[in-house]
Amino acid sequence: MNGSNQTAIEETVNSDNIMIEMIKVSRTYEPNITALSDISLSVETGEMFFLIGRSGAGKTTLLKLICNMEVPTKGLIEVAGYNINQLKGKDLAHLRQKIGVAYQDFKLLSERTVAENIAIAMEVSYKKPRAIKQRVRDLLDQLLLADKHNSITSDLSRGEQQRVALARAVANSPRLILVDEPTGNLDASTTKQVMELLNRSKMAGATIVIATHDASIYQQSTHRVMELRNGAIHSLTRGDQ
Amino acid sequence: MNFWFAVFRQTGRNLRQTWTSQFMTFLTVSLSVLIFAFFYLIYTNMLGTGDRLSDDLRLIVYLEEEPGSEMKEQLRRKIKNFDDVEEIIFVSKAEAYEHFVTQLGDDSDVLTGMPENFLPASIEVVPLKSLRGYNQIKLFSEYLASLPGTEKVQYGQEWVERFYYFTRLITIVVLLSGMLLILTATFMVAYTIRLTIMGRKDELELLRLVGATNSYIRTPFLLEGILQGFMGSVIGLSALYCLFQWISVHFAGPGILNLFQFNFFSFRVILLIILGSIALCSLGSYSSIRKFLKF
Ligand SMILES: Nc1ncnc2c1ncn2[C@@H]1O[C@H](COP(=O)(O)OP(=O)(O)O)[C@@H](O)[C@H]1O
Numbered sequence: 166m167n168g169s170n171q172t173a174i175e176e177t178v179n180s181d182n183i184m185i186e187m188i189k190v191s192r193t194y195e196p197n198i199t200a201l202s203d204i205s206l207s208v209e210t211g212e213m214f215f216l217i218g219r220s221g222a223g224k225t226t227l228l229k230l231i232c233n234m235e236v237p238t239k240g241l242i243e244v245a246g247y248n249i250n251q252l253k254g255k256d257l258a259h260l261r262q263k264i265g266v267a268y269q270d271f272k273l274l275s276e277r278t279v280a281e282n283i284a285i286a287m288e289v290s291y292k293k294p295r296a297i298k299q300r301v302r303d304l305l306d307q308l309l310l311a312d313k314h315n316s317i318t319s320d321l322s323r324g325e326q327q328r329v330a331l332a333r334a335v336a337n338s339p340r341l342i343l344v345d346e347p348t349g350n351l352d353a354s355t356t357k358q359v360m361e362l363l364n365r366s367k368m369a370g371a372t373i374v375i376a377t378h379d380a381s382i383y384q385q386s387t388h389r390v391m392e393l394r395n396g397a398i399h400s401l402t403r404g405d406q
Numbered sequence: 407m408n409f410w411f412a413v414f415r416q417t418g419r420n421l422r423q424t425w426t427s428q429f430m431t432f433l434t435v436s437l438s439v440l441i442f443a444f445f446y447l448i449y450t451n452m453l454g455t456g457d458r459l460s461d462d463l464r465l466i467v468y469l470e471e472e473p474g475s476e477m478k479e480q481l482r483r484k485i486k487n488f489d490d491v492e493e494i495i496f497v498s499k500a501e502a503y504e505h506f507v508t509q510l511g512d513d514s515d516v517l518t519g520m521p522e523n524f525l526p527a528s529i530e531v532v533p534l535k536s537l538r539g540y541n542q543i544k545l546f547s548e549y550l551a552s553l554p555g556t557e558k559v560q561y562g563q564e565w566v567e568r569f570y571y572f573t574r575l576i577t578i579v580v581l582l583s584g585m586l587l588i589l590t591a592t593f594m595v596a597y598t599i600r601l602t603i604m605g606r607k608d609e610l611e612l613l614r615l616v617g618a619t620n621s622y623i624r625t626p627f628l629l630e631g632i633l634q635g636f637m638g639s640v641i642g643l644s645a646l647y648c649l650f651q652w653i654s655v656h657f658a659g660p661g662i663l664n665l666f667q668f669n670f671f672s673f674r675v676i677l678l679i680i681l682g683s684i685a686l687c688s689l690g691s692y693s694s695i696r697k698f699l700k701f
């Protein structure tokens with residue numbers, strides 16, 4: 166359906182070097198909570214970008230703004246060259262198929278199986294059932310969840326659910342992956358598996374934004390790290406600095 | 407192609423998840439179709455019978471005495487004054503007697519000794535096809551009775567009267583059952599689909615977030631309505647057909663059914679009922695989609 170639009174999005178992704186453009190973005194909640202104020206930020210295509218800060222600093226809000234789950238009170242947000250707040254209907258749907266999000270609260274369908282939960286992201290872009298099956302098995306293998314394929318999602322531990330949420334986010338090979346606290350409930354070795362999966366996606370060309378508390382996953386890297394404090398940018402450094 | 411595959415898969419999931427209420431809706435729709443179609447079948451057959459009856463409908467005006475040719479012309483003019491008619495036939499006393507003799511056939515010897523002019527002369531008036539309604543026939547007969555030199559007018563008054571009243575009653579019942587069908591089909595389907603949508607709010611929300619298009623989300627529900635309408639009407643009509651067959655077999659032979667010459671719906675009417683039911687059920691599902699899936 167509407168193939169021309171999809172290719173238009175892809176072309177922009179390839180031709181433009183900037184995946185996320187935010188200019189003076191603010192978000193306030195009633196009555197007078199300022200979740201984010203005056204955020205300006207560019208994330209390059211193919212970059213892995215870390216977002217840190219205390220609980221309540223505004224990390225989740227920033228990710229929600231990027232995927233148009235929330236709308237900014239002020240400012241401009243462009244994703245892959247599109248003003249995401251002006252996209253509607255099919256165009257918005259097609260752009261969202263290119264954005265994978267692992268939500269902090271997972272948003273898994275608790276009565277469905279693990280495989281079904283992951284498949285949803287691929288079904289909406291009409292991938293073939295065989296391809297979906299293959300991809301789901303691969304991802305579960307990579308995340309050490311192969312034996313949970315047919316488990317009902319609500320029966321899993323939080324750490325397992327977290328990985329299912331991540332698997333769903335990367336399943337459709339999106340161009341942009343937003344991950345909210347991906348390692349919060351994981352031990353060191355599972356954390357390593359998760360980061361390997363995200364690195365593989367980055368190798369494949371995806372842009373990745375990770376909101377985290379966990380210093381261990383960015384400290385040794387050369388990736389950019391932005392710290393938020395009370396909704397404002399406190400610092401923007403490299404992980405190894 | 408892939409779109410429709412996805413839509414059918416999703417529709418199957420919907421049906422599986424809420425199959426009890428789906429089944430109830432399906433039963434209600436079939437029952438409404440059955441009730442409506444039952445009365446509509448009676449109605450169409452009555453109309454057919456009515457047509458046949460009024461084809462043979464003629465008013466017989468008995469005259470006090472044999473009219474002369476002048477008088478015949480006058481009567482003819484008077485009758486046509488009221489309304490144009492299909493045909494006017496004068497029957498003289500002698501013709502009436504002859505007619506009677508042929509009717510009696512072998513038994514005609516009972517007439518031996520009777521004078522050949524004991525039957526009255528009469529006029530047979532065949533009204534125009536447009537003069538159908540019971541009231542019009544009645545008015546016409548009253549007019550004919552008021553003509554000078556007439557004795558009485560006959561056309562099977564009681565029979566015609568009852569028949570027309572019955573037709574009117576059936577018309578009302580058909581309209582009522584039609585309304586019942588409209589209400590149940592639209593509301594029950596709207597209700598079940600609302601139930602499905604409510605039960606899957608999380609999933610529909612998530613589908614939007616992962617980039618499902620509106621048609622991906624909505625079409626399965628519309629399809630569900632179409633399916634309900636189709637299945638409901640097909641089963642309802644099939645049940646009526648079985649009933650019809652059963653009655654035909656068990657009440658065959660001389661009787662009121664033979665007089666009516668009962669027929670089942672034509673293919674066109676069957677198709678129309680199915681399409682109507684589909685349209686109503688789709689309308690019901692569409693209204694729920696509009697109300698609960700707007701974004
Ligand atoms: N829907 C909302 N309504 C009101 N306040 C909100 C809402 N979402 C977030 N906030 C507030 O915005 C601030 C930033 O929250 P959040 O982005 O979730 O922080 P983080 O993810 O860094 O922990 C917090 O003070 C939070 O209470």
Ligand SMILES: [Mg+2]
Pocket residue numbers: 221224225226269345
């Ligand atoms: Mg958060």
